[in-house]
Amino acid sequence: MNTQAALTGIENEPKVPASLSPPRNGRKAPLPFHFTHHGMEDEGGQRQAELFYLQKQIQSQTPMVIVLADGEHVEGCIEWYDRRTLKVRGRDKVLIYKSAIKYMYKVGENGL
Secondary structure, three states, X not given: OOHHHHHHOOOOOOOOXXXXXXXXXXXXXXXXXXXXXXXXXXXXXXXXXXXXXXXHHHHHOOEEEEXXXXXXXXXXXXXXXXXXXXXXXOOOEEEEEHHHXXXXXXXXXXXX
């Protein structure tokens, strides 16, 4: 049993990587947005949160960094989306399958 688990009484507590721990200045670090891939029809609340997030980024034309499952980074503004894809305008216009997205974050924020 580790020391933290001994103090909290939880033995199987997940370990949080240092990159996700709160910054020392007291402010919360922004977490990247993760897509849910399959079964979205069953998870209405998560789907609504995703739609709200994407619509907000489109309206404000927020520059985003989209990290793909293979590690590639795509930088640009989201122009539109549908159930399975995003259209991103950066140096080029790119159509990205949501299933290929690992996570995304706003330019200037720290990703994982």
